[in-house]
Amino acid sequence: MALSLLSHFFLICILSKFCITNFTRAYSQCLEDQKSLLLELKNELIFELSASRKLVKWNNQTENCCTWDGVECDNAGHVISLHLVEEAISGGIENSSSLFSFTYLEKLNLALNNFNSTQIPKGIQNLKYLSHMNLSNAGFGGQVPFELSLMKRLVSLDISSVFPGIQPLKVENPNLKLLLQNLTGLKELYLDGVDISAQGKEWCQVISSSLPDLKDLSLRWCKLSGPLDFSLSQLRSLSVIRLDGNNLSTTVPKFFANFSNLTTLSLGGCSLEGFFPGMIFRIPTLENLDLSNNELLSGSIPEFPQGSSLKTVVLSYTNFSGSLPDSLSNLSMLSKIDLTNSKFFGPIPSTLANLTELVYVDLSLNSFIGLIPPFYIIPQSLLSLPSLQKLMLSNNQFSGKVEEFSTLHYSSGLYELDLSSNRLEGPIPESFFKLESLTILLLSYNFNGTVHLEKIQRLRNLTKLELSYNNLSVSSSSSVFPQLSWLSLASCNLYNFPDLRNQSILSFLDLSNNQITGEIPSWIWEIGNGALVQLNLSCNFLVDLQKPYQIPKNIAVLDLHSNQLRGELLLPPQAVYVDYSSNKFEKPIPLDFGYNVSFFVFLSLANNSLTGAIPLSLCNAGYLQVLDLSFNNLSGVGKLPLSLEKCKSLEVMNVGNNNIVDSFPCMLSPSLRVLVLRSNRFHGELRCLKSWPNLQIVDIAYNNFSGHLYPESFSSWRAMMLNDDAELRRNHLRFKFLPLNNFFFQDEVTLTIKGLELKLVKILGDFASVDFSCNNFQGEIPDAIGALSSLYLLNLSYNTLTGLIPKSFGNLTQLGSLDLSMNQLTGVIPMELAGLTFLSVLNLSYNKLFGQIPNGPQFQTFPSASFEGNTGLCGFPANISCSITDENEDVSPPKLGHEMEIEWDYISAALGYVVGLGSIIWLLLCCQSVRQKYFEHVDQVLVKIFYRQDRKQRRGGRVLRNQVRRQ
Incomplete structure (x- = not known):
């Protein structure tokens, strides 16, 4: 009894002391000098009064400064936080004398301000008692000061800097070792976005030797390299590891599984590879695991024991595969699972519906399969989870008809449902329209039947609706969706515009790929009370705009391509993406056009009948990245405006198939990646002082360019030269804008391969093409072209090039099409070409080549037409035997001797030469007409006809020669 009373007495004493301490801290009387320092600090700092919630309230009217917002004092009245x-x-902080006079300060937090790349002030070292400092995302930039390394009492340091548009912080002098060597008491280190630029062994050993008690380590986007050194295993107290966004290029070490206190492991976008150790999933304390955006990292989800602490699992955009185990149900605390764009397959386990804490499920872009009668494999009970808010199952292989289901017990919290891009059949179930909490409903690429928009009006909270590319017929009278901001009804068999005049906040509308005819109604520009940002009416049968109309200023994306529009070009004043291609616009581009396109990023007027000149004002659009004016009748004064030099961001320029008379546009931006001048009347030499290091596709065919091909022109095209990380660069060439809406332009370029025009909608990041055909280039082919190792297509045909085929072409290991025909090239075919294993199209015809055709498995697949017109060539597939058997011996073209004796072999060769010469003369005559736009297609037909006739003649000649020999 006495012991119990004594225990209660001590407990009361402890609680009393705790309460008194906290009470006196909260209500300590502020010392006068501390109050003066605070007011002085307020006057020194530059801040926005309207946005401040604390500083703006500091004033003399409140005597006790310890009660001011953002201020904490100790018992004696000293400011400590x-x-x-x-x-x-x-x-104002860089020259502040007051801030660094708070000698008792223990905690300083200036996060989420904007000091405009100011350096962290060196006076920070005066705060000798500081234990917690947070300057994250405060806009500090430049070198981290050495003085920071002298603050030996620091327990928590956060100088993370991922502030957009701000010069990043650097750890250079002092380097990481000098910065940390005295901070041995640190338990929390956050340096996200700080430029450390260190190798794996270096930074791992510095941290492990300097910070033995470290618990939280966050070094995201620090330009760190791998591999991860074993020395990190010494940090047994680690609870948080975040290394996202570094180029570690390593496997995940197994010793991570030995961190018994680990709660968070985040390694997204680290170029990880190999197989992920499954035992890490089973760390009892692990709550958050993020391995996303590591496409070379493989693994599978293991069986889970009872009692796992996992709350978040993110494996999106990895090479993880396999089926989901039933033991997922043991993750009783799991709230988020994101497996987007991995390689999982099989049915979704029904046990997933037992996870009562589940809020977010994203299994999109995998190979999950199963019928859904109703939600058989997507378990019906999954939707009844009380906490489920997001269910995303798009881009899988779910199939079958979705039957109606009871919504009595369904989650009232489900606000996002995405079943798009599966194989679902039948009509959209009525039950979906009873999930009253839905704000996002995405059902594209699935269903069929008819849907009435009036039914969807039951979903009063709906903000985003996508029904595009189903086999649906959408009917509508007057529909009102009070919260709807995004509506996509592409390819829904619409014949008229749905009446959306009452939509008050609609900002995105897609009615493309329908059967809508007539005029664009004037009311469409008033949708959302002028809030409309993106409008896509492409691929319909629209002919004009109903007048009067006024385009709202907010329009950022306007896509009207592939209609029948004519008349004046619309000029949205603040648009960034405008596509009017494939219409019937005929008039000249207005001279003041460029004064209204200052924000344009993408502009396409291709496939119209526009006339006149390209306006000088065009390149007031300083942000322009893509300009496509191809397939028009542009000429006027006939030149490209010099103002294009102002387009510093220009990456794609296509003016092909016009009537432009000019020299090569040397003024174009160094950022250029795609240049198409095809089928115009450009002339002169191809020689510029400027270089284009990013150039990937060049098509200047069917012009009048002349002169030599200079090596320096090609040696500056560095983007066509593969490097060691070429495989990692195989992303598509695309141009991103409106990042908040995830809107992309996927580049599209037409190339001519083997006489056929091929449209490449997706261009790999390391794809390269050069087409200089049908010009007047002369001289030798530069060896420098052989350094363009990512070339897929090279076409130099129909010129007057001389000399040898460079042996350096053997370095073009990615080459798929090579056309050097109709030139005057001499010598033997280099043996190096036989090693081009990707080569599928080869044309060396009608040159002056001689000797044996190289042997090689690839060369044996090419037809004889690839080599015809070279009378000195022999061997397969030319079907002419070689008189010299030694392939390494120089072979000269056959010559007539002085003997009077008739040699039938020579006569046969002469006959072949005559036929070949006639063919060359005929085709050269055609090439002149080819250069004229109107005869381009006629020429292709004639070449094919002549080719057949020529082969018949040659076959007849071989029969006659064999008969003579037998006689």
Whole structure:
């Protein structure tokens, strides 16, 4: 009894002391000098009054400064904590004398301000008692000061810097070792976005030797390299590891599984490879695992024991595969699972529906399969989870008809449902329209039947609706969706515009690929009370705009391509993406066109009948990345405007198939990646002082360019030269804008291969093409072209090039098409070409080549037409035997001797030469007409006809020669 009373007495004493301490801290009387320092600090700092919630309230009217927002004092009235997060501070700290006079300060938090790349002030070292410092995302930039390394009492340091548009912080002098060697008491280190630029062994050993008690380590986007050194295993207290966005290029070490206190492991976008150790999933304390965006990292989800602490599992955009185990149900605390774009397959386990804490499920872009009668494999009970908010199952292989289901017990919290891009059949179930909490419903690429928009009006909270590319017929009278901001009804068999005049906040509307005819109604520009940002009416049968109309200023994306529009070109004043291609616009481009396109990123007027000149004002669009004016009748004064030099961001320029008379546009931006001048009347030499290091596709065929091909022109095209990480660069060439809406332009270029025009909708990042055909180039082919190792297509045909085929072409290991026909090339075919294993199209016809055709498995697949017109060639597939058997011996073209004796072999060769010469003369005559736009297609037909006739003549000649020999 006495012991119990004594225990209660001590407990009361402890609680009393705790309460008194906290009470006196909260209500300590502020010392006068501390109050003066605070007011002085307020006057020194530059901040926005309207955005401040704390500083703006500091004033003399409240005597006790310890009660001011953001201020904390100790018992004696000294300021020990300043918490000035997100106070819109932009300056004044670098010269502050008051801040560094708070000698008792223990905690300083200036996060989420904007100091405009100011350096962290060196006076920070005066705060000798500081234990917690947070300057994250406060806009500090430049070198981290050495003085920071002298603050030996620091327990938590956060100088993370992922502030957009701000010069990043650097750890250079001092380097990481000098910065950390005295901070041995650190338990939390956050350096996200700080430029450390260190190798794996270096930074791992510095951290493990300097910070033995470290618990939280966050080094995201620090330009760190791998591999991860074993020395990290010494940090047995680690609880948080975040290394996202570094180029570690390593496997995940198994020793991570030995961190018994690990709660968070985040390694997204680290270029990880190999197989992920499954035992890491089973760490009892692990709550958050993020391995996303590591496409070379493989693994599978293991069986889970009872009692796992996992709350978040993110494996999106990895090479993880396999089926989902039933033991997922043991993850009783799991709230988020994201497996987007991995390689999982099989049915979704029904046990997933037992996870009562599940909020977010994204299994999109995998190979999950199964019938859904109703939600048999997508378990019906999954939708009844009380906490489920997002269910995303798009781009899988779910099939079958979705039957109606009871919604009585369904989650009232489900606000996002995405079943798009599966193999679902039948009509959209009525039950979907009873999930009243839905804000996002995405059902594209699935269903059929008829849907009435009036039914969807039951979903009063709906903000985003996508029904595109189903086999649906959408009917509508007057529909009102009070919260709808995004509506996509592409390819829904619409014949008229749905009446959307009452939509008050609609900002995205896609009615493309329908059967809508007539005029674009004037009311469409008033949708959302002028809030419309993106409008896509492409691929319909629209002919004009109903007048009067006024395009709202907010329009950023306007896509009207593939209609029958004519008349004036619309000029949205603040648009970034405009596509009017494939219409019937005929008039000249207005001279003041460029004054209204200052924000344009993408502009396409291709496939119209536009006339006149390209306006000088065009390149007031300083942000322009893609300009496509191809397939028009542009000429006027006939030149490209010199103002194109102002387009510093231009990456794609296509003016092909016009009537432009000019020299090569040397003024174009160095950022250029795609240049198409095809089928115009460009002339002169191809020689510029400027270089284009990013150039990947060049098509200047069917012009009048002349002169030599200069080596320096090709040697500057560095983007066509593969490097060691070529495989990792195989992303598509695309141009991103409106990142908040995830809107992309996927580039599309037409190339001519083997006489056929091929449209490449997706161009690999390391794809390269050069087409100089049908010009007047002369001289030798430069060896420098052989350094363009990512070339897929090279066409130099129909010129007057001389000399040898460079042996350096053997370095073009990615080459798929090579056309050097109709030139005057001499010598033997280099043996190096036989090693081009990707080569599928080869044309060396009608040159002056001689000797044996190289042996090789690839060369044996080419037809004889690839080599015809070279009378000195022999061997397969030319079907002419070689008199010299030694392939390494120089072979000269056959010559007539002085003997009077008739040699039938020579006569046969002469006959072949006559036929070949006639063919060359005939085709050269055709080439002149080919250069004229109107005869281009006629020429292709004639070449094919002549080719057949020529082969018949040659076969007849061989029969006659064999008969003579037998006689």
